[in-house]
Amino acid sequence: MTQKALIIGTGLAGLSTALRLSSKGYAVEMVEKYHRPGGRLNLLEKDGFKFDMAPTFFSMSYEFKELADYCGIPMPFEFVELDPLYAVHFEGDQRSYLIYKDLKKLAEEFKELEVGLEEKLRRFLKAAGEIFHDTEHIVIKQNFDSLLGYLLQLTRVPLKHAPKMFYSMWKEMERNFDSFEVKVIFSLVGFFLGSTPFDTPAVYAMLNYTELVHDGYHNVKGGMYKIVEGLVAELGKRRVQMHFGVEINRFEERNDRLSAFIDTTGKRWEADLFVVNADAAAFRGQVLGRKKFSPQKLDAQKWTLAPLTIYLGLNTKVKNMYHHNYFLRRNFEEYAHKIFKNSIKLDKPYYYVNIQSMHNPDYAPPGKESVFILCPVPDLRFKPNWDDAETIADAIVQDLSERTGFDFAAHTESRTVYDPQQWESLFNLYRGSGLGLAHDLNQVGGFRPSNKDEQLTNLYYAGASTVPGTGLPMTVISSRLVTERILNDHGTLS
Numbered sequence: 001m002t003q004k005a006l007i008i009g010t011g012l013a014g015l016s017t018a019l020r021l022s023s024k025g026y027a028v029e030m031v032e033k034y035h036r037p038g039g040r041l042n043l044l045e046k047d048g049f050k051f052d053m054a055p056t057f058f059s060m061s062y063e064f065k066e067l068a069d070y071c072g073i074p075m076p077f078e079f080v081e082l083d084p085l086y087a088v089h090f091e092g093d094q095r096s097y098l099i100y101k102d103l104k105k106l107a108e109e110f111k112e113l114e115v116g117l118e119e120k121l122r123r124f125l126k127a128a129g130e131i132f133h134d135t136e137h138i139v140i141k142q143n144f145d146s147l148l149g150y151l152l153q154l155t156r157v158p159l160k161h162a163p164k165m166f167y168s169m170w171k172e173m174e175r176n177f178d179s180f181e182v183k184v185i186f187s188l189v190g191f192f193l194g195s196t197p198f199d200t201p202a203v204y205a206m207l208n209y210t211e212l213v214h215d216g217y218h219n220v221k222g223g224m225y226k227i228v229e230g231l232v233a234e235l236g237k238r239r240v241q242m243h244f245g246v247e248i249n250r251f252e253e254r255n256d257r258l259s260a261f262i263d264t265t266g267k268r269w270e271a272d273l274f275v276v277n278a279d280a281a282a283f284r285g286q287v288l289g290r291k292k293f294s295p296q297k298l299d300a301q302k303w304t305l306a307p308l309t310i311y312l313g314l315n316t317k318v319k320n321m322y323h324h325n326y327f328l329r330r331n332f333e334e335y336a337h338k339i340f341k342n343s344i345k346l347d348k349p350y351y352y353v354n355i356q357s358m359h360n361p362d363y364a365p366p367g368k369e370s371v372f373i374l375c376p377v378p379d380l381r382f383k384p385n386w387d388d389a390e391t392i393a394d395a396i397v398q399d400l401s402e403r404t405g406f407d408f409a410a411h412t413e414s415r416t417v418y419d420p421q422q423w424e425s426l427f428n429l430y431r432g433s434g435l436g437l438a439h440d441l442n443q444v445g446g447f448r449p450s451n452k453d454e455q456l457t458n459l460y461y462a463g464a465s466t467v468p469g470t471g472l473p474m475t476v477i478s479s480r481l482v483t484e485r486i487l488n489d490h491g492t493l494s
């Protein structure tokens with residue numbers, strides 16, 4: 001007999017889970033509070049310009065291939081490998097550094113700063129790669145039924161990696177490299193995890209391996225939203241219905257089972273089983289009213305930084321810039337320590353710039369350019385008021401213009417700024433945190449909110465704040481893990 005699964009949220013994890021469950025014979029229906037699918041992986045269309053709203057590239061592209069194979073479909077979109085991966089500009093420098101996967105070319109970029117970089121990188125990346133391959137299947141791609149089960153599983157990781165749990169990623173940089181610039185560039189991944197490189201354990205240097213050796217970075221031909229369009233088209237063929245502008249805020253239970261979710265208009269949504277793609281921690285607190293996820297408990301957790309995003313439509317082409325660019329400064333340690341708690345002024349921040357129409361010509365009218373700027377900022381716990389968002393955006397655009405010699409403000413004909421308050425309300429991101437729960441060792445694996453509900457036997461979770469973690473490939477893995485759980489509990493239907 002067909003069983004019906006209702007998925008709350010059409011983010012990447014929700015869409016991937018829908019595809020996997022429909023492949024196994026489940027009838028799937030989806031509800032979404034935003035007006036179109038994709039969650040954070042969304043598209044902004046304004047004044048004739050298009051913008052990828054948040055993610056602009058990803059690693060571990062093979063996770064998408066695995067999803068397509070699992071569901072027996074051809075890849076619904078085309079990857080483009082980035083080369084160079086990105087450019088980095090330090091304040092005060094005349095030049096940018098290009099980050100190549102080819103270590104010889106990379107060493108050449110830094111030859112004035114770091115002697116013998118190629119050899120040093122090979123040594124560093126070999127050790128980082130060993131950690132990645134020794135944990136990928138044991139820790140990252142696993143469901144855990146209990147904390148004890150997780151801790152036991154950790155004992156299977158070779159002991160030689162253990163010391164790297166106890167010193168920082170920055171220390172690992174200091175052990176391997178001499179120049180400030182190289183150390184800063186390869187420790188930026190610490191911020192993606194929701195912490196600083198000074199607090200992130202050295203084991204996470206494995207992300208440098210995924211970036212530089214394993215699979216590099218990719219984006220998608222025609223823009224990142226092609227991922228969503230491709231998955232939605234497949235779901236359409238399987239008659240998966242999606243309802244937009246529907247926000248779930250209550251539930252009904254009977255005999256330890258969830259009988260229905262209820263939306264803000266009072267409509268009941270029934271199913272045999274339910275998958276929540278909204279934030280797995282915040283949803284348990286805000287909708288299910290669980291004490292373990294009360295506002296105080298959620299606020300005491302570590303969350304990734306919030307986004308301040310700027311979308312510029314320019315009336316001309318930008319000169320002398322690469323596709324992906326980081327703009328950094330020289331007060332790295334002070335900035336890293338102070339940015340999370342809003343104890344540093346935001347008039348001279350660190351930020352990322354993506355010239356989106358450079359590789360996606362239909363993102364801007366001919367001769368024009370669409371530009372995306374992302375500045376990671378404190379979340380709403382530490383900076384609740386964003387009346388100054390436009391002023392901060394002005395300062396960033398001014399800084400960018402000075403550092404590139406191209407007057408962005410003078411050429412702007414369309415501008416949109418989203419601050420953390422808007423990000424919170426667009427997709428229910430807790431306190432506006434951009435990537436969800438951070439990845440401190442006490443917030444990953446068996447410590448992270450589980451993808452199976454603690455009380456209701458037919459309720460599951462998929463997405464950035466459950467296992468294994470945040471980022472596009474991780475949310476695709478999360479869809480696999482939750483599907484395994486469901487098949488284990490309820491069986492394959494086809």
Ligand SMILES: Cc1cc2nc3c(=O)[nH]c(=O)nc-3n(C[C@H](O)[C@H](O)[C@H](O)COP(=O)(O)OP(=O)(O)OC[C@H]3O[C@@H](n4cnc5c(N)ncnc54)[C@H](O)[C@@H]3O)c2cc1C
Nearest residue numbers: 009011012013033039040054055056248278463464471472
């Ligand atoms: C600015 C920014 C830049 C990023 N850049 C990158 C990048 O370059 N590369 C990368 O790999 N990752 C990046 N990420 C992270 C990546 O976007 C996320 O990890 C991923 O998209 C999360 O997908 P998800 O399915 O878990 O959640 P979401 O995309 O948040 O989807 C959850 C969905 O549930 C809906 N929802 C929530 N609550 C309810 C409710 N109560 N009722 C109904 N619907 C609800 C939301 O509206 C949303 O559509 C970035 C994130 C941000 C914010």
